[in-house]
Amino acid sequence: MRTILYEEHVACGAKTAPFGGWDMPIQYAGILIEHAYTRGQCSLFDICHMGEFEVAGPTACADLEHLLTQQVASLEVGQCRYGYLLREDGGALDDLTCYRLGPDRYYLVVNAATCPGDAAWIRAHLSPETTFIDHSPQTAKLDIQGPQSRAVLEMFLGEPAPELKYFRAVETTLRGVPGLISRTGYTGEWGYELYFPVEKAVEFWRRFLEHTPAKPAGLGARDTLRLEMGYALYGHELSTDRTPVGAGRGMFIDTTKDFIGKEAVMRELEEGAAQYLVGLQLHTRRAARAGNVVVADDQPVGMVTSGSLAPSIGTAVAMAYVDAPYTTPGASLAVIVGGKNLPATVVAFPFYKDGTARKKSGR
Numbered sequence: 001m002r003t004i005l006y007e008e009h010v011a012c013g014a015k016t017a018p019f020g021g022w023d024m025p026i027q028y029a030g031i032l033i034e035h036a037y038t039r040g041q042c043s044l045f046d047i048c049h050m051g052e053f054e055v056a057g058p059t060a061c062a063d064l065e066h067l068l069t070q071q072v073a074s075l076e077v078g079q080c081r082y083g084y085l086l087r088e089d090g091g092a093l094d095d096l097t098c099y100r101l102g103p104d105r106y107y108l109v110v111n112a113a114t115c116p117g118d119a120a121w122i123r124a125h126l127s128p129e130t131t132f133i134d135h136s137p138q139t140a141k142l143d144i145q146g147p148q149s150r151a152v153l154e155m156f157l158g159e160p161a162p163e164l165k166y167f168r169a170v171e172t173t174l175r176g177v178p179g180l181i182s183r184t185g186y187t188g189e190w191g192y193e194l195y196f197p198v199e200k201a202v203e204f205w206r207r208f209l210e211h212t213p214a215k216p217a218g219l220g221a222r223d224t225l226r227l228e229m230g231y232a233l234y235g236h237e238l239s240t241d242r243t244p245v246g247a248g249r250g251m252f253i254d255t256t257k258d259f260i261g262k263e264a265v266m267r268e269l270e271e272g273a274a275q276y277l278v279g280l281q282l283h284t285r286r287a288a289r290a291g292n293v294v295v296a297d298d299q300p301v302g303m304v305t306s307g308s309l310a311p312s313i314g315t316a317v318a319m320a321y322v323d324a325p326y327t328t329p330g331a332s333l334a335v336i337v338g339g340k341n342l343p344a345t346v347v348a349f350p351f352y353k354d355g356t357a358r359k360k361s362g363r
Contacts, residue, residue, distance in 0.1 A: 003048035004140060004201045012209075012216050020113035020235075022049040025218040034221035035311045038187055042146035043217035044208050047193070048201060051115030051136040053108040059127040060104050067125055067260060068098060069244070069253040075100035080167045080184055083252050084244050085110075085118060090264025091240035094118050095232065095252075097184060099169050107169075107180070109193075111234045125260070140201035144214055145191035145225075150362030153181075153192055155212040156204075161192075166358055174204070187225040188355030190362045227317060228310045230279055230349025236290055236305045237277055237319055246273040246321060275302060275321040279351055280333065280344040282316040285309055288335040288342065294320050295334050295341065301326050304335060310351055317351045318344070 001022045009016060014025035025046065027034060037043055055064060064072040070083030077100050085093045094114040099107040110118045115136060123132050144152055153161045162170050162181060169182035179196035196204065208214045223233070232238050237247050243261070244253065245268040253265060282288065288307035293300050302322035310317040318335065326333060329348050334341040356362075 001049075003046055004198050005046045005048060005205055008202060008205050009046065009216070014216070014218060019219055020049060020111065022112055024049060025216070027218040027220045028216045031218070031220035031224060032311050034215070034217035035224050037215055038146045038189060038217055038221060038225055039312055040147065042144055042148040042152045042212075042214045043221070044205070044214040045143040045145065045217055045222060046205070047141040047143050048139075048198070049112040050141055051110040051112060051118065051134070052139045052141070052195065053110065053119065053122065054105065054133040054135055055108060055122070055126070055130060056102075056105040056133075057127075057130040058104055059129045060106055060131075063126050063130050064098065064106055065257055065259065067122060068096075069259055069261075069265070070098065071254045071257060072098060072100075072106070077102060078168055078170055080169055080182055082167075082184075084238075085121065086243070086259070086261030086265070087240060088260055088264075090243035090245075090261040090268070092234070092238045092242070092244050093121055093240060095234055095238055095244075099180075099182065101169075101171060101180075114234060138198055139195055140198040140204070142194045142201075142204060142208070143185070143191060144194070144208070145185055145187040145217075146189050147356045147362075148213065149189070149191045152208070152212045152214045156208055161362075164192075174200075175207075185357050186222065186231060188229040188350065188352060188357050189225075190356045190359060223306075224308050224311060227306055227308050227319065228312055228350065228352035229355065230319065230351060232277070232319075233306060243268050243273075245269055246275055247277045249276065272324060275323055276327045277305070277319060278322050278327050279347045279349050280304075280318040280320055280335065281313075281347045281351065282318065282335065283343045283345070285314070285316055286337060286342060287316040288318040288337050288344075292318075293336045294322055294344075295336060296326050296331075298341075301333065307335075312352045312354075322346070
């Protein structure tokens with residue numbers, strides 16, 4: 001599949017490749033250039049492949065409390081919250097963001113590859129009084145990320161940007177059409193997500209590139225940016241093969257409420273997971289990749305889930321599931337790459353600590 005913006009990417013000279021069932025832009029000017037521009041200026045990302053669901057009605061809140069690991073009832077209108085959608089055995093079907101748009105109206109943003117399965121699972125667990133609408137085919141999504149993103153958004157809109165705290169959203173008009181603006185981000189930098197009718201995608205994409213300093217960035221830079229922040233990627237750090245306990249040691253899981261998969265999650269929280277996700281900072285620029293074995297004293301103790309050169313740091317970093325006894329920050333391990341042991345040190349997330357996402361002002 002291709003997003004509505006595929007021909008725009010080709011016109012910009014993008015290199016494309018399959019991702020989550022979609023033919024997506026991986027890079028334009030180059031991953032390192034796009035990474036640096038996002039950290040220092042502002043980049044534009046096509047995220048139209050993501051899924052968007054609306055769940056509404058008098059029983060919507062109770063249904064979502066049962067489906068999601070995070071609290072839903074305590075969300076204020078205009079607030080967003082990240083959490084997991086689990087099977088009964090605790091395996092992660094997806095990680096997603098839940099927006100509360102009204103007293104009985106919610107918006108779920110899900111991963112592209114899991115979108116059809118998520119929709120079927122959620123529908124199967126809703127009360128008769130709860131309505132479900134899959135807005136994905138009719139919705140375009142553009143992300144602008146970087147310290148200059150507020151100024152870029154205002155240039156695009158032609159008016160002041162809405163005042164949004166971190167993980168907040170507002171329904172508004174985008175150049176005269178109904179839309180949604182949120183401020184969450186996947187890069188660690190100040191940024192916005194724009195949701196709007198798909199028929200406006202080409203016009204909006206071109207306006208950003210022609211009338212603002214934003215430059216296009218592909219999924220290659222998006223991956224190095226999220227990796228520097230230690231953010232999980234579904235299909236790498238998260239899957240149905242394990243509960244999310246090992247990924248976050250209980251973060252984004254509210255154990256005070258009941259939800260599908262809670263029994264397995266509680267058992268792992270009480271007994272401890274066999275492996276936990278850790279950050280590894282290598283002592284070289286040579287990158288580890290997903291599937292590389294992690295060793296301690298030449299004995300296998302884990303496996304890399306994501307790895308790359310971290311351009312903002314200057315060395316390679318990786319995320320890996322490692323046996324519990326070897327997860328203490330400062331522990332010395334090694335990753336087998338090309339038959340060689342590359343020394344690595346366990347470090348706390350994030351790898352990159354100077355992101356602007358939580359600044360009090362985007363000006």
